[in-house]
Amino acid sequence: MAPMSSKIPMSRPSLDHIIQKNESQVLESKTQQFCKQYTSLPATEKLEILKELAQKHDFDLESAKNAAESFVSHKDKNIAVQLKAAERLKASLNPSYAQIFSRIRKLEGGVKFLVDLRADLMNMLPNSNINDDSTPHLKALNNYLKDILSFSFNVGFLKLERITWDSSCFMLEKISEYEAVHPVRNWTDIKHRVGPYRRCYVFIHSSMPREPIVVLHTALTNEISSNIMSIVRQTKVQTETDQKFTLPETLEDPRKIQAAIFYSITSTQKGLHGIELGNQLIKKVVREVQAEFPHIKQFSTLSPIPSFREWLLLELRKIKNDNSVILSYFTEREKKEMEQIFNCDMHDVWFSLHQAIISNRWISDEDLKELLRIPLLKICAHYLLKEKRRANVLNSVAHFHLRNGAVLWRLNWAGDTSPRGLDNSCGIMVNYRYYIDETEENSRNYVENYHVAASDEVKDLLAPVFSKSSL
Template sequence: MPQPSVINDLLSAITDNRIFGERRKPRRASRETLVEMIEALLGGRGEASATEKAGDFLRAYRDLDYAGRTFVFRTLAHDYGPHAETLKAAAEAYIAAPGEAAAKALQKAAEPRRVELFRRLNNITGGTQALVALRLELMERIAHHPDLWVVDDDLKRLFNAWFNRGFLDLREIDWQTSAAILEKIIRYEAVHAINGWDDLRRRIDVPDRRLFGFFHPRLGDEPLIFVEVALSGAIPTAIGPVLAEDRTPIDPRAATTATFYSISNCQDGLRGISFGSFLIKQVAGDLARELPNLKTFVTLSPVPGFAKWLREEAARPTSAVDTPTRDLLERLDHDPAFLTDPALAKAAEVALMPLAAHYLTVARDAKGRVIDPVARFHLGNGARLEQIDFNADPSERGIKNAFGMMVNYRYVLADVEKNHEAFVGDGKVIATPAITKLARTVKVAERPPSDAPRQLAPPKKSEPVEG
């Protein structure tokens, strides 16, 4: 969760004297004053007046504490929706005499008043950044204030329009890119941490490595999302060789495979706004034109939900996890370095690979979706589940999340649209026959209505682990 100071610093930069004139001494606005400022901003007509009022509101918001900011969101949720009487009259008019004019009037009446507030804030210099920051704080409150979802829904719809593909700028980021952007790449990397400038240089300043990012003109040098690409002669089955310090680069013209091994969203306030599908497809297309020898486009992806799902599944008496595998899971919990023990690692591979295939292709959450968020992302983009890689990420995080497993999703450009439709329309996971066959070896008993999950006993750290 971002610290309040991060949001304050951003709002201070947006509302400093370069934009709105001399910065005023912070003075916390009363709730009545905040409402008056909202009304004034919505009631303003002139551009200069609207800019000044938007600046006043953002300055006031910046100086609020947590409770004050929550009050702003709750006020927007409860008092700035559609005007009920106007909406009712417009609906009755449309029912009585349907037509384009009546439909437009109904559409206008149905729009919440807070949407116009967001538009006016967005029109000022720095306003887009401010709204992204506001949404981040809003999302942090929804768990405790579920009534705020209507405000988030409005912001999300606006962001989907403002950040659509037509407004995004794809840039290749290399060692000549500005230091300000490179620092942000180091900071925002969310999958495989970049350990300083030397590590970054190994990822972007060699001929067989690339990095691309989407930018938006209203956010300047703030990347929205970026992807790191490795060019190679085969599909990688582990992250270690991709990131190795002593790796020998290859001539990119000899590469046959482009691997998207890290995709990082940079703006938490834009969560739920999809950029990744556009990014991967455009980068794949651009690389295919630049390097005709590239025939294979894959990811090397984490499986962040597998270990959690498997432990929960193992806790059910009637589940896909048999008793020997339950016992094995307890042994693996005792020994997080199990991959260094050949016998234990082999036992884990035999037991867990079919369950991983089942998890990715068959298992569903309460909403009927594929459980793993990374799988949903790539399958929803039209990728194919290509292979599951055991002992691919032996890091502490890789062991904790997926017992060291990673996955390759393959983007066959000619099949992307067809695969996307099959997944989104029918819920069908497109996977290789080998993975489908592996998943079928897992037998799942029907869960009775009264099936209450049991808890696995926590590992006893003092208990020795047999090799």
């Protein structure tokens, strides 16, 4: 086979060779060859293939127009004639590339190819260089791929599998590589995360048996956790009979297990973005844990708050124009104390605070850290509950769990003081609690009425503070 190069026109796989409607072994072979060639192409060549696919092999506008006119003209005819006209209209709107995708799905590895193809497309769409006539067609292609993949990855086609230290090294390595929330450091770390008092579950698809589709890490604890370090960092404990430090116990004591904490959920395939699988995985894992430990009643996440610090820094920059929502969450006393800590007047306090947060210097200043605790918790509660995008909460993780029917239950100060935790949310973490009997109603209320279910503890943080002079 000739090497792939944009200088050799014949190296690009031909779509015309596989767009035919008939089925044959020759056509199957050509489809396999197309997939193999496409996979080896550089991104620029892939983009050209996708543009050709989206534009040249979309549905025919003229045929669709004629079918639509025919459908309208038959509106006064009997129902059989109307239905036949509707079928012709429906068929005219079916893109030609539907035949290609249908043929690819039947190939070994074909479903994974389509997942990766959509991932390529999603990587290319935000690129301003393709903001031309092809963009609407590429977006339509993306939507079509999402629809057919949604069917292929319906929860009924997925298998729930628990990962343990006895699972294959290949799968354990995959779990480690895909972990996006709390990176795995080494083999000892992953052994801890699939060991005693831990549960790791994945969704597996029959067409991608060696690929975990979604990964959910769960900790079995005696209470709802407030700090991630107690979960993801293996600690040593001192026994009563021995002054040496030993590793944690290897056998689980069910009496010590009163809560299940979902501390990391990762969708591993970008090509499946927008296809809701994580919520189904959580529901299935809840049932698995309840079957194993019927006495457990507390189900909660310990979640990061990505982008909170970024939003906070933007609000701090707005203060100079007196249009920031965060001003009301600082008392006059707190403002005066910041003047003393930063050794500046109020005019420069907010710039100094901005610099301290952007550099993470504040976390090592105990006085400033304690001073900021209440104001930042209040501001974070505002961010999670009040900042919206199209009536939904702005934060993507909050949106995911609230849509699943969880309750915004508790904010945890210094829940994650790692560099990643500080960069995400100034170290604050949040518990979204799943009350099993209420999740369906909470989910419906959020989706239909945009109502955020929150505990009184979180809602109480929203009360702005006022100085006496402002009353």
